[in-house]
Amino acid sequence: MSNYNFIASCSFGIESITAAELKKLGIDDLKTENGRIEFSGTLIDLARCNIHLRCAERVYVKLTEFEASDFEELFQGTLSVNWGDMLPQNAFIHVTGKSVKSKLHSVPDCQSIVKKAIVTKMSSKYGIKIFPEDGVVYKIEISILKDIVTLSLDSSGAGLHKRGYREEGGTAPLRETLAAAIIDISRWKAGRPLADPLCGSGTIAIEAALRARNIAPGINRNFDFEKWGWLAVDTLADIRNESKSSEINPELEIFASDFDFKQFKKARENAARAGVSESIIFQKKPVGEFSAKAKYGCIITNPPYGERVSDVRTAESLYIEMGKIFQKLDEWSVFVITAHEGFQKLYGHMADKNRKLYNGKIKTYLYQYLAKLPYR
Numbered sequence: 001m002s003n004y005n006f007i008a009s010c011s012f013g014i015e016s017i018t019a020a021e022l023k024k025l026g027i028d029d030l031k032t033e034n035g036r037i038e039f040s041g042t043l044i045d046l047a048r049c050n051i052h053l054r055c056a057e058r059v060y061v062k063l064t065e066f067e068a069s070d071f072e073e074l075f076q077g078t079l080s081v082n083w084g085d086m087l088p089q090n091a092f093i094h095v096t097g098k099s100v101k102s103k104l105h106s107v108p109d110c111q112s113i114v115k116k117a118i119v120t121k122m123s124s125k126y127g128i129k130i131f132p133e134d135g136v137v138y139k140i141e142i143s144i145l146k147d148i149v150t151l152s153l154d155s156s157g158a159g160l161h162k163r164g165y166r167e168e169g170g171t172a173p174l175r176e177t178l179a180a181a182i183i184d185i186s187r188w189k190a191g192r193p194l195a196d197p198l199c200g201s202g203t204i205a206i207e208a209a210l211r212a213r214n215i216a217p218g219i220n221r222n223f224d225f226e227k228w229g230w231l232a233v234d235t236l237a238d239i240r241n242e243s244k245s246s247e248i249n250p251e252l253e254i255f256a257s258d259f260d261f262k263q264f265k266k267a268r269e270n271a272a273r274a275g276v277s278e279s280i281i282f283q284k285k286p287v288g289e290f291s292a293k294a295k296y297g298c299i300i301t302n303p304p305y306g307e308r309v310s311d312v313r314t315a316e317s318l319y320i321e322m323g324k325i326f327q328k329l330d331e332w333s334v335f336v337i338t339a340h341e342g343f344q345k346l347y348g349h350m351a352d353k354n355r356k357l358y359n360g361k362i363k364t365y366l367y368q369y370l371a372k373l374p375y376r
Contacts, residue, residue, distance in 0.1 A: 002042070002043075003040050003041060003042060004040065004041065004042070004043070004046070004061055004062075005038065005039075005040050005061070005062040006038070006039055006040065006041060006045070006046060006049070006059060006060065006061060006062060007036050007037070007038050007059070007060040007062050007150075007152055008022065008036065008037045008039070008049060008053060008056040008058075008059050008060075009035060009036050009056065009057045009058045009059075009060065010035060010036070010037070010055055010056050010057055010177070011035065011055075011057065011175075011177065011178060011181070011357065011358045011359075011360075012034060012035050012356075012357075012358050013355060013356055013357040013358065014055050014177075014178070014181040014357065015032050015033075015034070015035065015036075015037060016032070017055050017181050017184050017185070018037055018053065018055045018056050018181075019032050019037050020184075021052070021053055021054060021055060021056070022037060022039060022049070022053070025045070025048055025049065025052060025053075027039050027041055027045060027049075037056075038062065043225075043230055043231045044231070044235065044239065046059060046061070046155055046225060046231075047223075047225070047231060047235075047236055047239050048239060050155060050156055050160065050218055050223045050225070051216045051217075051218040051219060051239065051240065051243055052216045052217070052218070052243065053160060053217070053218075054177065054180035054181075054184075054207070054210075054211065054217050055177050055178075055180050055181045055184070056160055056177065057159050057160055057161060057177060058154055058155075058156040058159060058160060059155050059156050059160070060141065060152035060153060060154055060155060060156075061152060061153040061155055062150065062151075062152050063081050063086075063140075063151045063152060063153060064077065064078075064080060064081050064150075064151050065148065065149065065150045065151075066080070066148075066149055067147055067148055067149070068104060068144070068147060068149045069102075069103045069104070069147050070103070070104070071104070071109070071110075071113050074104060074110060074113050074114065074117075074149060075113050075116065075117045076117075077149055077151075078113070078114050078117035078118060078121075078151060079117045079120060079121055081118075081121065081151065082121070082125075083118045083121045083122050083125070084121060084122045084124070084125025084126060085125075086138075086153070087118075087122060087138055088135055088136070089122075089126050089128075089131060089132075089135075090131065090132050090133065090134050090135035091131075091133065091135050091136060091137075091138045092133045092134065092135055092136065092137045092138065093115060093118055093119075093133060093138055093140065094137055094138065094139045094140070095111045095114050095115050095118075095139075095140045095141075095142060096111070096139060096140070096141050096142070096154075097110050097111045097114070097141065097142040097143070097144070098141075098142075098143055098144070099143075099144040099145075100144070100145050100146070101145065101146050102144040102145065102146060102147045103147055104144055104147070104149075110142055110144065111142065114140065114142050114151070118140070119131065136224075136227040136228065137157075137224065137227075138153060138224075138228075139153070139154035139157070139224065140152070140153055140154075141153075141154060154224060155223060155224055155225035156223050156224060156225075157222070157223050157224035158221070159177075160177060160217070160218060161175040161176045161177040161178075162176075162221065163176050163210075163217050163218065163220070163221060163274065164220050164221040164273070165206065165220075165270050165271075165273040165274035166201055166203065166270050166273075167269075167270075167273075173200065173201060173203065174200070174203050174204065174302040174337070174359060175203075175359055175360060176203055176206075176207055176217070178337075178357060178358075178359055179203045179204045179207040179302075180207045180210075180211065180217070181357070182204070182300055182335060182337060182357075182366060183204070183207055183208050183211060183300065185335070185355070185366065185368070186298055186300055186333065186335050186368075187373065188208065188298045188300070189212075190212040190250045190251075190252055191250070191251070192253070192296055192297065192298060192374060193253040193254075193255070193292065193294045193296075193297035193298065194208050194253065194254050194255070194297065194298045194299075194300065195254075195255040195256075195257075195290070195292065195297060195298070195299050195300075196255070196256050196257070196299070196300055196301045196302075197255075197257050197258075197287045197290040197299065197301060197325075198257075198258060198287055198301045198302065198303045198304075198318075199256035199257060199258045199263070199264075199267050199282075199301075200258060200260075200263050200266075200267065200302065201263060201266050201267055201270055202256050202266070202267030202268070202270045202271055202280070202282075203270075203302075204256075204300050204301065204302065205254050205255075205256035205267070205271070205280045206267075206270060206271050206274050206276055206280070208254055208300075209252060209254055209271070209274070209276035209279040209280055210274065210276060212250060212252055212254075212279070213247055213248055213249055213250070213252075213276065213279065214246055214247050214248050215247050215274075215275065215276070216243040219240060219243055219244065220275075249279075252279045252280075253281075253294070254279060254280045254281065255280070255281050255283065256271075256280050256281070256282050256283070257282070257283040257284065257285050257287075257290065258284065259284070259285060259286040259287070261284065264282065264284045267282065268282050287318070287321060287322060287325060288321055288325060290325055290326075291325075292329060292332065295331045295374075296331055296332070296371070296372070296373065296374040297329070297331070297332040297333075298332065298333050298334075298335070299326060299329075299332055299333070299334045299335065299336075300335045301322075301335070301336055301337075302336075302337050302338070303315065303318055303319065303322065303336065303338055304318065305338055305339040305340055305362075305364075306340060315340060316340070316342075316346050319338075319340070319343055319346035319347050320346050320347070320348070322336070322347060323346070323347035323348040323349060324348070326369070327348070327349060329371075330371065331371050331372065332371055333368075333369060333370050333371045333373075334367075334368075334369040335366060335367070335368055335369075336366070336367045336369075337357065337359070337364050337365070337366045337367075338364060338365065338367070339359075339362055339363060339364045339365070341365075343365070343367060344367060347367070349369065351367035351368055351369055352368055352369055352370045353367075353368040353370065354366070354367055354368070355368065
């Protein structure tokens with residue numbers, strides 16, 4: 001089977017975690033940059049990455065890379081790709097783009113030039129000038145950084161954070177991919193208690209259960225590459241069956257609680273859709289009532305940020321209460337992700353580590369209060 005060049009995109013700050021995931025899938029020779037990891041592999045690797053990667057946002061097929069400082073260079077560079085060998089005659093061609101620190105800064109104009117070049121190349125393949133575009137969608141991304149153009153084909157479709165279990169989130173919901181990355185950072189493992197006392201829609205608890213049970217995050221969703229016909233249906237079915245056969249069901253102590261009944265109800269429904277409701281103990285109670293007798297536990301939580309001015313004081317009062325409750329748990333590690341710049345002062349304790357992460361486009365901080373681990 002032929003090798004292709006791929007790009008796994010991810011949020012800034014979790015590139016090393018995504019790279020480690022790729023290595024676990026048997027993929028080496030990685031090139032890591034800000035928000036992306038490049039690698040080569042087969043179409044089977046493409047399918048496995050989409051199904052198994054917990055922290056990546058999308059997986060692209062990298063088609064070409066070239067320098068362009070004007071529209072003619074952009075047109076000719078795009079024309080060098082054999083588009084007719086990849087796109088069927090009725091392909092719906094959807095071009096997206098971004099440009100950073102480049103002479104070609106007008107993204108809409110660049111999209112138009114790329115689309116024109118693709119159609120020109122396809123015309124020479126199929127012998128027609130007008131295409132119906134009533135078939136399968138092919139999302140082509142043009143990314144320009146310092147006049148270097150990268151053209152890629154999006155194999156994922158909907159972002160990989162859309163596992164399929166969360167129908168809607170609350171205000172500034174934590175992305176599933178970021179929740180998975182934070183769990184990795186925490187070094188939590190099955191056999192150790194984990195709690196989210198402000199669980200909201202339940203994302204952290206659900207992602208922890210999926211990881212502990214070795215359930216592939218993309219096992220229950222579909223991807224754009226499936227519609228292209230590049231990979232045999234039987235082969236894809238074999239990959240999914242292989243993933244299901246590796247699932248396990250260890251004893252878990254995962255607790256998720258929230259005082260908001262609507263959020264609490266939503267979290268339970270999401271866990272049921274994810275197939276992990278029996279792995280999580282849900283409790284309706286405020287954070288002020290949180291307590292634990294077990295040792296070496298781990299709290300991972302995403303409290304409200306106070307996005308609206310009217311909510312800031314409520315959020316800040318919550319941070320003060322969290323500090324009073326959590327600091328009593330000497331043998332528990334605590335990981336709090338928030339966009340509030342003054343969290344540590346309100347919490348009443350400086351974090352052992354602080355990591356800047358992005359929840360979508362929102363800059364957040366992961367404050368890490370580390371206790372002794374029950375294992376190395």
